Amino acid sequence: MRRILDTDTAFRWFCKAGAIVGLAVAIALVAVILKESMLALRTAGFSLVFSAEWNPADGSFGAAGALAGTAATTLLALLMAVPLAFAAALFVNAAPPNVAVPVAHALDLLAAIPSVIYGMWGLFVLCPLLQSVLSRFGIEYTGFGLVPSSLVLALMVLPYVSAVMRDVLAQTPVALVESAMGVGCTRWEATWDVVARSRKAGLLGAIMIGLGRALGETMAVLFVCGGVSAIPTGLLDGCTTIAATLANDFAEADGVHKSALFALGGILLAFEFAIQATTIPLIGRRSRK
């Protein structure tokens, strides 16, 4: 006796539908962002990326300042976070388990704190601190801008980069390390000249993960960037990023302004897509989040 729809087939189709929902949502996301940004692309066109004149009141939407701010804060954050993350990953992998496990858990918890809280900490602790330290050297500083933004980003990105690097390094065959030590390498030489070299792709993937997170981080940067839409020219300048502009402007925006924000979102999405598409083959499938 054969039923028209047995539970087994129904279950299989239900599960497949879940996967299709995921695909559909992703496609819809790209479509909606594109559709909403058409108006700005038609009216502002390339000046959206090449002009640094951002003045919604008289209809100029040049986001070069936000783009430059995004690039600068992200690069500075990675410059600080990547060496620390690599060193912390080495520490955790080399330490005895009764030290390594709690430290690894603590680093993971760093990633569990919501980004608003990092933003608050930046606004009320880091910015005043920077201001008072620099004023001691006779430098007038508002406390906001590139420096605190990249510092907070570095702190937020560090646990992610470090966790991936830890996994990547842990996958190294023990024989490789032992051979390196066997021919007389010091621990550091074995790590840097042999292990890091053999795990280059994975380590690069870890950095890309950090890059992706730093580019898209919104709230923490919004708190401390100062909201200056011009292209930053010095370390002490105020700045803004694409993500911070979106969150800051959206509530008051309408018409072309709103559409321009969607277009900025589209640009950010394109960058993130490029980063993800290059990262996935580098680190393969990771089992952890």
Added chain:
Amino acid sequence: MKTRSTFFRKTKDSLMRAFSGFATSMALVLMAWVIFTIVREGHSSISAELFLNASKPFGEVGGGIANALLGTVMITAGAAALALPPALAAGIWLAEFGKDSLLARAARFTVNVMMGVPSVIVGLFAYGVLVTTTGHFSGFAGSFALAILMFPVVVRTTEDQFSGIGDALRESLLALGASRARSTLTVIWRAARSGVVTGVLLAVARVSGETAPLLFTALFADTWPTSYFSGPTPSAPVLITSYTMDSPFESMHRIGWSAALAMAVILLAVNITARYFGAKRAAKRK
């Protein structure tokens, strides 16, 4: 080949060892500093009223955060209700049925890409889908945005947990005459359960602290979250933002810090419990 003196090599080695210890302690010290700041600034205005009263309109002194906490619970629960059924199904499908088919590879790639989509962008999308079409901001639109952020994380954990189970179990079930549906839902699910639950808890905790997507969807209200489907709904992360960044008043900063403390305590507790039980079960299975 250039030779390096043993002294130089050994010094470099010790310096690097010291640096790796320094880097780790610096990360831990910064983390302690952040947590210490929240506790120091937030503990003084923790009171029963704070957790029982709704927030007051901008500029009025006093008021609590209870409406925002309740709103966060509602928005997060809504997100979980929206995301979990398709995400669990998709994860199971990828591990049990899809394997290496074209659709499975496409879905897996999409999920990986979605993991990297910034939450602001998801907020924009939710605005475009639910706010422009319905004509009003709502807590539900916030749930929709958070659900999209949760989806890829849950799919990935589910797939990892299910594909981590050996085929011997599946084969024995089939040999006993169980259908694929029955074996997946009863026996294999049990074997994968603890890992999936841990992953889901971590994903829920992660999205409940999200702020950016809610600025585009749920906004904020100084009322109890009574219009989840039809109007602005308060939430703790947005309350923190508007009480600290957007406010010049010291009394509002205090409440903002207390809300941050409450959020941090809850989220860290959920994280630690989930990880602890996840690790314990995993150790037991080995």
